[in-house]
Amino acid sequence: MKRLLIPLAAAGLSAAALAAPAGAAPQWVTDDLVPKPADAYGAAAFWLDANGAALRKAAQYHWDAKDVTKVVATQSKDVPDGKPGMTAPTGAPKASKSGNVNLPKTIGKVFFLDSKGRYNWCSATAIQSRHRNLVATAGHCVYENGKDVFQKWVFVPGYYQGKAPWGVYVGAYAFTTYDLDVYDDYDGDYAFVAVHNGFSFVGEKQVTAREFGEWVGDKWMKRREIDADEFAKCQKNLGDCWSEGEDKAADLVGPDYPGAVLEKVEVDEETYEAAKVGRGQGFKYGEPLAEPVDKATWDAYKGLGKKGTDKVGNYTITHFYTQKWIKPGTSRKYFEARYYIGVAKDTGRLGDVVGGQGFAWNQPRGQKVTVFGYPADRHPDGDKPYSGVTPKWCSGVTANKAYQVNTFRVEEHQVLKCSMTGGADGGPWLMRYDNGKRTGYVNGVTSMFHDQDGNDRVDYISSAYFDGETAAVYDKASYAETKKIVGPNGELLQ
Incomplete structure (x- = not known):
C-alpha cells in the first residue's frame, strides 16, 4: 500500500513543539483504512452481522511467550525533545464502575483482520481531537509488522460480549510514526486513527x-x-x-429399483386373502390389525375393514393391508x-457520544498513571487469569528511567509494574486520571509485556514515551475529517 509522507509544515501545534532541522526525516506517515462511506458500511456490517458473531469470534492480539522479554534501564540521560504540552479532555456521561476505579466511557476494543484472515482485537480509547473522531491505540494494532494496515478496522467503545452499545466506528485514516512504519521500531508503537461517524443496526x-x-x-x-x-x-x-x-404421481416399481419405497395399502379382507405371501407387488403386508373402537364408531364405520367383536365383547375393526414398492412422486x-x-442509525461523532481523553507529551518520567485494557492472553507459564470480556486497570508510578528492549529496537520506553497480559495492548496510560470525571491525559498506550523476575509471569508493561514526535503525529491526525456513513433514514451515503 502506498503511503503519503507528510511534511512538517502542517499547521497545528506550536512551531516550537514541531521544530525539526532542515532535511530531517519525516516524522509521521498516514494510510487509508476505509475512507469511503460505502466501504465503511460494509466493514461495520461484517462485524455486526448475525448479532455480532464476528465480534465474538475475534481473539486478542497474541504475544508469543518468547516475545515476553525483560526491559533494561538505559544509562544515558533522558532528555525530552521539546517543551511539555497537554490537550484537555472532553467529558462524557458516566460509565460503569470496576472496584474502586470508575471506568471511562472512552475505552473499548478495536477489531481487525490480519493478512491470514484471522479475527483479532486490541484495546484502545477515544481521544480529544478537532473533529471529535480520533482513537488512540498501539501501532501494532493498526499496522501489521509495521507495514500494511489491517483490514476491516473498527473501534467499538464499551464493547461487551458481541454488543456495541454506542455503535461501531470504522477507521478511515491511520497515522503513526515514520520509524514504526519503515523500521518496525517500537519506540514509535502508537497510532491515531480517525474514524467515521458511528452507526448501528436497529432492525x-x-x-x-x-x-x-x-x-x-x-x-x-x-x-x-x-x-x-x-x-x-x-x-x-x-x-x-x-x-x-x-406434480408427478408415484410410479409402481419393483423392490430392487434404486430408491424404491415400500408402501402399505389398506384393502378389504377378500383382496388380502387373495394376495400372495412374500415380496413384491400385491403381496400381503403383515398380520391383520384389530383396532378397538367404541360402539358409535363401530356403528358409523363404512370402510374396508371388517367389523367384529373380541372374546369379551369389545367392538373392533380389523384392517387388512397389502404392500407395493413405489418410486415417490413429486409436487x-x-x-x-x-x-x-436493513435499517441503520447514525450514532454521531465518537467524541460527542463517549467523550475524548486528553493528550500529553514530553512529560517528566515518574508520573502516576492509570492504565486500562482488556487483558485476555495467557501468562508465559500458561495461567490465564483474564477473560478479555471486561476491562481491567492498573495504577502506579512509571519508572524514572528510560528502558530498552533490543529485539524490538526499543531504546526509551516508559514502564509500569502491572500484570495485565495480551489484549490489553493499545489501552491508554492516563496521567492525572480524575475518578469522578473519568478523564485524564493519554501519555502512553500499552505496547509490550515483560517478565522481569524470570518466573514466567508478566509483571511489567511498557509504552512508547510520548514526545514531540508523538505530538506531531497526533496533531496531524487531529486534522483528519471523516464522514457520516448513513443518512437520517438509514440510507447509505455516497
Missing part, C-alpha cells in the same frame, strides 16, 4: 420491490412458501411469485418474494 423493514430496488444500503430478499390458491392470487395481482418442481411448490432493507 429490518419489509418494503415493496420498487423500494427495494431504489434502496442504497443493506438489503436482502426472503422467499416464503405459499399454497396453490395464494399463488394464483399472487399471479393475478402481478406479484413477485414463482413455482418450482412439478410443485409455490413461493412468494418478500423484500427487506
